[in-house]
Amino acid sequence: MNIVAPFAEGSGISPARTAALRSEAEALYLGMRPKTRAAAGAAAHLFQGVPMHWMVDWSTPVPLVVAEATGARLLDVDGHGYDDFCLGDTASLFGHGPAPVAEALTRQARLGLATMLPSPDAAAVGDLLTARFGLPYWQIATTATDANRFALRAARAATGRPRILVFDGAYHGAVDETFVEIAANGRPANRPGLMGEPRDLTQLTRVVPFNDLDALEEALSDRTVACVITEPAMTNCAMVLPQPGFHEGLRDICSRHGTLLLIDETHTLSSGPGGYTRKFGLAPDLFVVGKAIAGGIPASVWGMSAEVAARLKHAQEHRPEGHSGMGTTLSGSPLQLAALRATLEHVATDAAYAHMNRLADRMEAGLSAVLRDARLPWHIARCGARVEVVRAPRPLTDGGQAKSAHFPDLEAAIHLAMLVRGVLISPFHDMMLASPATGEDQVERLIEATRDVVRRLTD
Incomplete structure (x- = not known):
């Protein structure tokens, strides 16, 4: 309805x-x-x-x-x-500048800032993220935009499907393909403020109104959508909260159509220590949070369920050698890990x-x-x-x-x-x-x- x-x-x-x-x-x-x-x-x-x-x-x-x-x-x-x-x-x-984060950064600065190798904080951060947000597997990125981009790529690799779906008015950083809206004529279109984008993003991105489960059902019915990416509550506009039953319906519809559900908690981390997801018992297949997760240091995280991890690993094993398009040199740096650990253990x-x-x-x-x-x-x-x-x-x-x-x-x-x-x-x-x-x-x-x-x- x-x-x-x-x-x-x-x-x-x-x-x-x-x-x-x-x-x-x-x-x-x-x-x-x-x-x-x-x-x-x-x-x-x-x-x-x-x-x-x-x-x-x-x-x-x-x-x-x-x-x-x-x-x-x-x-x-x-x-x-x-x-x-x-x-x-x-x-x-x-x-x-929370004191535990500042102290961790000062300590790590003496030990190295960028190595492209794990530091002793890596395992602790993985355990802390799983305990806090529930998903068993994690990757570190530098911004929520990066994390969303990588998670969407992982969703496509895991499902073999080309399309994603966003909700009209949602915000997911500078991920190009999320800049789609429902125009005044009721049809999907690139957002008019987007600069330098020659592509028609609606070819691979579908857009429906938030809280509209009927429209979501129809958009996923042809089973070509790899992933729905959503904020639990839309926050980068005049705030839009989910209607009763929306998240339960969203989860059910995605599951029935084989579409993965990515929840972006970058702005809704204000909900509680485990974000909106933990507070309200949501069950995403993929999860992203950035901005505040490392106390203001440029860092973000993206997590995945065991099933998505297994499907992604299978896809990795059956591809030619070369860059996966996921990750950057500064992602997962010792500095980020130190700030993440301090924030999760002592600040948030x-x-x-x-x-x-x-x-x-x-x-x-x-x-x-x-x-x-x-x-x-x-x-x-x-x-x-x-x-x-x-x-x-x-x-x-x-x-x-x-x-x-x-x-x-x-x-x-x-x-x-x-x-x-x-x-x-x-x-x-x-x-x-x-x-x-x-x-x-x-x-x-x-x-x-x-x-x-x-x-x-x-x-």
Whole structure:
């Protein structure tokens, strides 16, 4: 049954108030940050003045230059401090520079950084990953994009099938073939923002709405799809949570059609020590998590069931010699393994998650009260320690609704207004994270800053 119903409601805020808030915040930002302004003109040989072009996607007139990041606080080059609820868009979910990770990196740096051979931490990391996430076999990669790409290649090798399936609006890093969406005409198409892609990705990628089991059943019925790749909850848009029964149906449909199920927990690691998968008893054939899994060091992991491992090994044994297309020279380095071990053993603990969820409870309640008092047609969505303001009156069920709940000009104005009040949230949507380093006082400042900004927009 298709349970999707489109939203038509607006943001509830007038464009004039949005523009006034943005203008005021820009003046404050530029007027109080002379060193930041100077830095913007000093990096002439960096494309767009930043080391990575996403950094100009923030709503700031010029990029914020961070001098120091510690715990859940940032300090810019002008000496302004910020409560950080973006946390590197999840990469620093456990805070900036956790002491056990910093100590492990310092120790390993004296012993070697890249050898293309296992270190003594390798076996320990494998055991820790199996104990935490359940799957018996693991590989190390450098980013979640790499891990997803390698896992999809493994799925195709194991099944002998050419196609994959993604859910409309999902995010799996920069994996080319996941950049497919349901266009306005209802047909699959390459995402319009994708640059430099000459191929029609829909030839080998199918796309259906999240939470739509009927569409999934139909898309898998010809048994040409090797793998469904999905987030447990869609998080890189306005947050979309799974409907009751969705994951059970997803698992059943994949199993009946011989399609492997890959769960990407890179953003939903906020759910608990074993991610959404362990918390809700999911049963993936393949599993990926990156960003925060090594405390912010570039590292990711991908795991597989015993059956997938056996099928992949068989495929390896029956191929010509040559590069498999899985792995990079820096993947599985001693530095990554040291950071992975420290994070799994000492940072991403049950106690850390208890603290994170307690603060997220307060964030959810406090922000909900702000929206209720202002009578705004918005709501708060939650995935463990991940909290988001969604500009729609009811929970969303698919990517189409998520697109309709975005108001870029309003979001940019709010993000900048929060920043000049000393609070940093995600630049792409209104996502906020609680970390083990986050304090109750920081959460209260977040709530009060939100209340102040909302008053500026509504009073």
